[in-house]
Amino acid sequence: xxxxxxxxxxxxxxxxxxxxxxxxxxxxxxxxxxxxxxxxxxxxxxxxxxxxxxxxxxxxxxxxxxxxxxxxxxxxxxxxxxxxxxxxxxxxxxxxxxxxxxxxxxxxxxxxxxxxxxxxxxxxxxxxxxxxxxxxxxxxxxxxxxxxxxxxxxxxxxxxxxxxxxxxxxxxxxxxxxxxxxxxxxxxxxxxxxxxxxxxxxxxxxxxxxxxxxxxxxxxxxxxxxxxxxxxxxxxxxxxxxxxxxxxxxxxxxxxxxxxxxxxxxxxxxxxxxxxxxxxxxxxxxxxxxxxxxxxxxxxxxxxxxxxxxxxxxxxxxxxxxxxxxxxxxxxxxxxxxxxxxxxxxxxxxxxxxxxxxxxxxxxxxxxxxxxxxxxxxxxxxxxxxxxxxxxxxxxxxxxxxxxxxxxxxxxxxxxxxxxxxxxxxxxxxxxxxxxxxxxxxxxxxxxxxxxxxxxxx
Ligand SMILES: [Zn+2]
Numbered sequence: 001x002x003x004x005x006x007x008x009x010x011x012x013x014x015x016x017x018x019x020x021x022x023x024x025x026x027x028x029x030x031x032x033x034x035x036x037x038x039x040x041x042x043x044x045x046x047x048x049x050x051x052x053x054x055x056x057x058x059x060x061x062x063x064x065x066x067x068x069x070x071x072x073x074x075x076x077x078x079x080x081x082x083x084x085x086x087x088x089x090x091x092x093x094x095x096x097x098x099x100x101x102x103x104x105x106x107x108x109x110x111x112x113x114x115x116x117x118x119x120x121x122x123x124x125x126x127x128x129x130x131x132x133x134x135x136x137x138x139x140x141x142x143x144x145x146x147x148x149x150x151x152x153x154x155x156x157x158x159x160x161x162x163x164x165x166x167x168x169x170x171x172x173x174x175x176x177x178x179x180x181x182x183x184x185x186x187x188x189x190x191x192x193x194x195x196x197x198x199x200x201x202x203x204x205x206x207x208x209x210x211x212x213x214x215x216x217x218x219x220x221x222x223x224x225x226x227x228x229x230x231x232x233x234x235x236x237x238x239x240x241x242x243x244x245x246x247x248x249x250x251x252x253x254x255x256x257x258x259x260x261x262x263x264x265x266x267x268x269x270x271x272x273x274x275x276x277x278x279x280x281x282x283x284x285x286x287x288x289x290x291x292x293x294x295x296x297x298x299x300x301x302x303x304x305x306x307x308x309x310x311x312x313x314x315x316x317x318x319x320x321x322x323x324x325x326x327x328x329x330x331x332x333x334x335x336x337x338x339x340x341x342x343x344x345x346x347x348x349x350x351x352x353x354x355x356x357x358x359x360x361x362x363x364x365x366x367x368x369x370x371x372x373x374x375x376x377x378x379x380x381x382x383x384x385x386x387x388x389x390x391x392x393x394x395x396x397x398x399x400x401x402x403x404x405x406x407x408x409x410x411x412x413x414x415x416x417x418x419x420x421x422x423x424x425x426x427x428x429x430x431x432x433x434x435x436x437x438x439x440x441x442x443x444x445x446x447x448x449x450x451x452x453x454x455x456x457x458x
Contacts, residue, residue: 003032004430005043008051008394010410013384015363017050017408025390029429033386048398049424050410053384054118054391055330056373059233059271059292059321061123062105062145066092066453068325082239082301090175094130095456098144101126105148107449110439111328113154115420116393118428120154121321121377123209123233123271125161125179132177142194146204152441153433155391157377159209159233160194162187162224167214168249179211184223191228203429205379207231213246213254218261225263231378232263233292237280238272238303255280264289269319269376273311274304281307285314290376294323295336305340309350318368319376329419334365359408362415390430395422
């Protein structure tokens with residue numbers, strides 16, 4: 001089998017940055033191994049760069065990129081919070097036709113690629129037209145989102161959302177019409193159809209996502225849990241009001257309800273999981289479930305801080321998401337997971353495994369941004385090892401944000417001080433997506449996105 005090789009100054013291999021190793025990739029885009037001193041003609045020398053496994057963004061709503069910067073004020077002149085922000089998000093969601101969904105998603109995915117993200121879990125809940133009618137192809141908008149990711153070149157796990165209602169004893173909100181499914185069976189059939197239709201592309205997978213305990217009743221959760229054999233994602237315990245409504249309806253908190261139904265396990269991801277009881281933390285941990293924290297969004301919306309230290313200690317697994325796209329920089333999310341806890345716990349290095357190693361904490365955080373996301377999405381990405389997809393990115397170690405950070409310690413600089421500006425090359429399944437910090441569709445996508453934003457916001 002013909003192979004190619006990439007020789008950076010430092011290769012992240014086996015959990016550490018190592019010098020002098022070339023990453024070998026076969027024609028199918030899979031990692032063959034890491035070899036020393038390879039000098040063949042097909043070696044691509046990546047001088048001055050560190051090569052790392054691609055970042056896995058486990059929770060995204062791509063179209064929300066449209067409202068970035070447009071909601072950073074108290075719209076009612078009074079208190080602004082998650083719920084007022086949500087109304088602005090609904091407005092943008094109402095304005096998108098299928099092409100608009102494609103254009104907005106493509107711009108978000110392109111920005112992700114430029115940030116070293118090679119795989120996205122897209123929590124997709126726009127299904128119907130603005131009047132609440134199904135499109136001729138009921139999967140039209142899902143297909144547009146997948147097309148956007150694949151045109152950019154990143155891997156996508158489409159998490160097909162199920163949405164039944166505005167909430168427990170909550171009047172219908174006409175601006176949620178586009179999200180609504182008529183039954184859990186409709187959700188399951190849509191996910192099955194998509195899984196079959198998209199099977200030919202190995203960079204596309206399909207999961208299912210009951211939106212939240214607010215948006216679906218218990219019977220839906222039970223039916224989906226019984227019938228679906230893939231990954232299941234659900235927003236949970238993001239806001240205190242959501243927890244209170246859940247207790248009112250079920251006499252249980254959101255994760256208590258999920259546990260009682262039998263949802264918790266390694267295929268399950270609770271997105272946010274901020275307002276948790278001790279029992280809920282223990283339940284997530286003993287089930288080895290995943291928690292996807294989205295720190296840049298959670299701080300933007302005033303949600304609170306994910307108790308990542310207690311979740312890890314209990315045995316839960318952590319992943320990260322850019323969620324609302326308030327910013328798209330997964331390394332920033334990785335460090336905020338730790339830095340927010342410092343503000344709460346009034347100490348440093350909260351998530352450090354405690355072995356006294358300089359890169360111990362950086363490794364934990366980088367792991368959540370890569371392997372943690374892969375586990376949450378049920379994919380074999382996130383780690384460079386023989387047989388895994390060759391999804392990776394490089395950073396320029398001479399970039400002003402990183403210069404001077406040598407050796408294995410560079411991981412600390414990359415995680416705590418790096419960002420999209422230092423990203424140079426991005427590869428997905430061995431194919432080049434970003435070269436020298438640029439994406440081929442940057443101008444075209446930016447132009448289309450600007451025109452779309454003008455059409456919606458004037
Ligand atoms: Zn979300």
